[in-house]
Amino acid sequence: MLSSPAPTRNRPSRRWLSLPLALALGCQASAGGFEKKAADAEVVEQPSPVVVGTVERGAITATISAASTIEAERQVTVHAESVGRLVDLTVEEGDKVKEGQVLARIRFDAQANSLLRANTSLAKAQTDFQRIEQLYNERVLGHEEYQKAKNQLDIAELDLRDRAREMKNTKVTAPFSGTITQRKVIEGGFVTNGAELLQVTDFNTLVARVFVPEKELDRIKVGQEALVVGKAAKGRKGTGKVLRISPTVDAGTGTVKMTVALPQELAGGQGFLPGMYAEVTLTVDHREDVALVPKGAIVHDEEQTYVFVPEGDKARRVRVELGLQDAERVEIVKGLGAGEAVIVAGQTGLKDGAKIVRVDMQGRPEGGDAKPAEAKADDAKADDAGKTDAKVDDTKAANKEN
The missing domain is CATH 1.10.287 (Helix Hairpins)
Known part of the structure; x- marks a missing residue:
């Protein structure tokens, strides 16, 4: 008996088996190539907008400022030196008195x-x-x-x-000429030996005590002028003179106490009063015809100071040596000369050799383009994103056709 041959299965051709694998590998290769191109597009350095100025020549004055409270050097509290009932109190706060004048009597x-x-x-x-x-x-x-x-x-x-x-x-008298600034008792009250009665202040002895760093000690002299400005009470302003400089340095703070005397015309109701808060400013140095840049142009890196200067479309970091400083400007002793270009804004975060684009203080690129540099950078990013999306679409379409 003849047996029928066993049915044979139709095995798929190796050529057809390899087609999906090839398509998959092709898609992966296409996707990998696209991702690499996208990554390359992302690392393209965008120029940083900066404001460029010029190193100028001019005069600069260095000052030291410190806060202080106005005091009267001759201010005493008059105490009772006897026991008894206070009678015949003849003065009130604000009254001016002469030395030896009877202020009150004790029974x-x-x-x-x-x-x-x-x-x-x-x-x-x-x-x-x-x-x-x-x-x-x-x-x-x-x-x-x-x-x-x-x-x-x-x-x-x-x-x-x-x-x-x-x-x-039993007779209470003024120890010196001045003004009654406090009355601490009332007439008819009983006082004991040592009780506080009145406070007398000599407004001609007003001073401001300030503490300055010891490194500035050699630049301050007795008799040097100092500008005194009231902080809370407006309109108080005048020039005093350094009266004394302490011969010792406070080891805890590294400062030296300095006493500035105020002239008589700055004392009184429309001037300074004891207890007022004031700021004392001393001029310690002045130089003419030196190279100056804005303080904002200085970049600090640890203990070194630098500026950035433009070179074409790139920024170069230059080490500089500083001199005197005021509130807005700083003297360049070494590293730059007058007339040289220097980046005065936008240098924060810059690196040596970074790409830059010059803009004005409003962010508009130099040359008349009204669109700010940031907006142009955003447009560039948007164009790159559009091109990237188009490449993605083309890749997907090619994969479908395969």
């Missing part, structure tokens, strides 16, 4: 009685001493009795001086 009944007893005791001691001295000279009494009488006379005289001083202390 002196007890002190007056003590003074009277002291006078009586002294008179008796004097009489006793005269009698004993005569007997001593006649050799009737010995030296011991004579010395005892002499001691009693001395004690009586001391007691009288004490009682007289207590009587005098």
Whole structure:
């Protein structure tokens, strides 16, 4: 019996099997090539917009500024030097007084009685001493009795001086000419020895004490002028002079205390008053005809200072040595000369050799183009993105056809 041949399966040709694999590999290769091109497009360096200025020549003044509180060097609190009820208070805050003027009186009944007893005791001691001295000279009494009488006379005289001083202390007087700035008691109140009564201030002795870094010590001299400006109270401004410089340096802060005296015309109601907050500025150096750039042009890298200068469409970093500085400008001692171009804005984040595009302070490219550099950069990115999208579409279409 003949057996029928076994059915054979139609095996797909190797040529057809390799077609999908080839298509897949082709797609991957196309996608890989596109991604590489896209990555290359992304790393294209865009120029940074910068503002370019010129190194100028001019004068510069270096100053030191420090905050201070206005004080009066002659300001004392008058204390009671006796005990009793305060009577006859004759002054009020704001009153001007002269040295030695009576400001108030303390009731002196007890002190007056003590003074009277002291006078009586002294008179008796004097009489006793005269009698004993005569007997001593006649050799009737010995030296011991004579010395005892002499001691009693001395004690009586001391007691009288004490009682007289207590009587005098019931009168409160001004220690110097000035102004009553505080009244701490009321008439009729009872005061004890040492109680605070009044405060007297001499407005002709106003000073501002400031602390300056020790490195500036050699540039400050006694008699040097200083500008004093009121901070909270506006309109207060004038020129004082350095009165004293402390001979020691504060080890904790590295500063030196300096006392600036204010002239008399700056004191008073329309001028400075004790306790006012002020700023003191001293001129420590001045130079003429030096190279100057804006402070914003300086780039600090650790302890070194640099500027960027334009060279065509690129920026070059140049190390510079600085001199005097004021609020807006800095002196270039070495590294750049007057008239040279320097990048004054937009240099933050720049690297040596970075691409740049010059713009004005409003961000408009030099040459009259009204569109800011940032907008042009965005347009360039948009064009690149459009081209990239088109390439993606072309790649997808080619894959479908295959």
